[in-house]
Amino acid sequence: MFSWVQCKLGLLIINTIFAIVCFEIGLFFEYQPHHVLTRLYEIFFFLWSFNSIVHVMKLIKEIERYHVNHVN
Numbered sequence: 001m002f003s004w005v006q007c008k009l010g011l012l013i014i015n016t017i018f019a020i021v022c023f024e025i026g027l028f029f030e031y032q033p034h035h036v037l038t039r040l041y042e043i044f045f046f047l048w049s050f051n052s053i054v055h056v057m058k059l060i061k062e063i064e065r066y067h068v069n070h071v072n
Contacts, residue, residue: 008055008058008059008062009059011055012052012055012056012059015048015051015052015055016052018044018048019045019048019049019052022041022044022045022048023041023045025041
């Protein structure tokens with residue numbers, strides 16, 4: 001159980017770092033609306049942010065399930 005949780009937390013940290021890098025790329029191009037890399041940044045930032053939220057929700061559900069099965 002705990003190794004799975006550690007794996008998920010590691011993936012969440014990687015997702016967060018990648019989202020920050022994408023954000024910095026967006027700042028570098030100053031959000032030029034018609035620039036191709038700016039559009040790619042927006043897509044990647046949205047996808048990775050959504051992915052991070054999904055990981056957190058699954059992690060919380062798994063911790064609750066573990067708590068119910070092993071504490072009671």
